[in-house]
Amino acid sequence: MSNKEKTKKTFEENLQDLEAIVSKLENGDVPLEDAIAEFQEGMRLSKKLENTLQEAEKTLVKVMQADGTEKEMDANG
Template sequence: MSTTKKTFEENLQDLEIIVSKLENGDVPLEEAISEFQKGMLLSKELQKTLNEAEKTLVKVMQPDNTETEMD
């Protein structure tokens, strides 16, 4: 079984599908709870990715190849 990690965009699309399902309101309660839990996990994963990207973007490479935080 392939364990290829999904991209940020793929995870975001999956979350949007879940939100749409839940907003539609015609999902059985048990499925709604399951979808909500999946959505929360996706949301946390997306936030983690954004935080890591932000940390990368706020660093600047110095002439001596060290990194420093941007002001």
């Protein structure tokens, strides 16, 4: 395992990886076996990105009001 694989990638790095996979698959020049592996990796990255966004949403439970006070956000947005 390389050093890059050992370090945790940022949300943006994972998103770039997913976008690269999508581009590669859309191009269609990928052998079937590679396309399947790329698709599986894309699905894994997609789930990881979704989980990161859900965790961020849970963290952002307060918003600042115009007067500087904090207000709890509604769970539905």
